[in-house]
Amino acid sequence: MQIIKKVLNSSVVLVEDERGMERVLLGKGIGFGANRGDLVREGSTDRVFVALDDIDQRNFVELLASIPGEFVELSRTIVAEAAAAGLDLDPHVYLALTDHLHFVVERHRRGMHVVNRLAWELKTVYPVEYGIGLRAVHRMRERLVPGLREEEAANIAFHLANAAIGRTRGNALQVAELVSAVTTIVSNSSGIALAGEELHVRRFLTHLQFFAERLFAGSSLPSDGEDFLYRNLTQSHPRAIATAERVRAFVRVEHGIEISNEEVSYLAVHIARATSSP
Template identity: 40%
Template sequence: MLTVKKVLNSSVVLADKEGSEMIVLGKGIGFSRKKEELIDENDVDKIFIPMNESKNEYILELIDEIPLEFFELTKRIVALAEKKLNTKLNNNIFLTLTDHLHFALDRYRNGINIANRLYWEIKNYYPKEYAVSIQAVEFMNQRFNVSLSQEEAANIAFHLINAQSEDNSTDSLATAKMIGGIVNMVKYSIQTKIDEDSVHYLRFITHVKYFVERFYTGKLMDEEDGSELYKQMWTLYPSAMNIGIKVQDYLSKMYNKTISEEEVAYLGVHINRLMNKST
């Protein structure tokens, strides 16, 4: 059960659960409520858990500024995303995405267009998140009678990507940029057309995405574990390994971090598959 601490409006109350303050959102949830009254959690649409005092103020400002319909739209998008992506999203998305949707509509109505420089990367490297976001844009267009472009879907996808990280520490913009840099370097180095619909390409993209995630979360493979594979790859597939070394040099120069021989070897495995299946 939740205990009412303050009624903010008919749809929002500040509540307490086991010593933690929460923002509780639900149609009519605040109507005729009194301080210290108990609320059944089954009557609640969504619970927000503030991290600290500054977070509390931020949430209260959002609720005061943004109409409830935007929170409801976010709830609909998150429900769709969790179903399609088969994952639980971080609760913070209810704040960040709601704020974004409100701002996106405001920008549209004022004729302000902000280009997404990583639209192509998001669309191609995160197709599931992008597909959900296309539907989110359709929800927006139908609800507010506007014509937001598909490029806005990439902006929404950023929030879905970030919300899948357990600690929410990996920034989607930086992630997409690194993925794009690695993939483009490999494509350029192979110098032949790659079938981007092939299973080998999809496996390569998946490997790079997980590699970048580990890069940013400090979970890269250790040097000593891959020495034997590294030697074998140089013996069997030197061309693929040369490209792997180019990626290693690129990351060292751009991010001031050297990846291990084991990481290079596994990149080489996927690069070799691409080289053998390119046309």
């Protein structure tokens, strides 16, 4: 049994069960005409409960009271698309995403345009999430802000990637930033701009994504003790190894993490492929 404690907007109510546990209930029109003390009747299966685990989430709930229900519905549409695409997301993404979408519209109406310097990396590293974000941008253009910039899709992709459950992705922003930094190191070392949709570039960036995810998850590849591949590449691809060593030094200085010769070797293999003719 759920009892309404507070109506936040037409699509969000704060409820309490018989054990005194509070949760947020999201559902289209769930708060319309509802009052404190009302029982929540069984409704459609698309209703979503979000547990309140800490003080930050409770503060978020209060914030939702000032956000129109249409933003909650837009978030629900985005998360439903993500689920259909096979993404398993923490339910708290509803709160963070709703707040973000509302802020985007308010910011745009005030003429504040913020450039996402990692838009390309997020688009490349998280293509599924970016595609969902792009469709969300098109909906927002139709309903709320006609001039909304396409790069906003990258910000939505970030929220979806960061809410992923059961993946060793670590923080999506950390992953995107490291991919960007390593790409810059390789481009500067080789004199070749690694940007675009070419197959060799996409393969390289895919490797960087998994490299970064392993790094921040603490599951980097260990050395095999023999370092056969590393020694072989030092002879056959010295420039690629030298560039991979620059990446190792960068990771050591910026993140305090020492990566193995095995990781350096696989980086060198992909660097050699990406900086040669496709």
